[in-house]
Amino acid sequence: MPGMSVPPSGRPHLNRDEAAEEQLNPTGEGNEAHVGGKICKHCGQVIQANQDARLTGVNDWVHDVCPVVIG
Numbered sequence: 095m096p097g098m099s100v101p102p103s104g105r106p107h108l109n110r111d112e113a114a115e116e117q118l119n120p121t122g123e124g125n126e127a128h129v130g131g132k133i134c135k136h137c138g139q140v141i142q143a144n145q146d147a148r149l150t151g152v153n154d155w156v157h158d159v160c161p162v163v164i165g
Contacts, residue, residue: 129155136160 130143137160141147146158 127155134160137163139163 132155135154
C-alpha cells in the first residue's frame with residue numbers, strides 16, 4: 095500500500111492486540127499436537143491420530159481432553 099510504513103523486517107506494523115497474539119503464537123498455528131499411537135499417561139488409552147494431545151514430561155503424552163470410558 096502506498097504510504098504504509100513497513101519496518102525493516104518487511105512486515106507491516108501490528109496493533110497492540112495483534113502484536114500480543116503474534117508473540118504468543120508466532121507460527122499462527124495452535125498448540126495442540128497429534129501423536130497417534132502414544133498411550134495417554136492420564137487415562138491409559140491410546141491417543142488417536144485425530145485427537146489433540148500435550149506433552150507433559152520428557153516422553154509423557156496426555157489427551158487434551160481424555161475420552162469418556164463407557165462400561
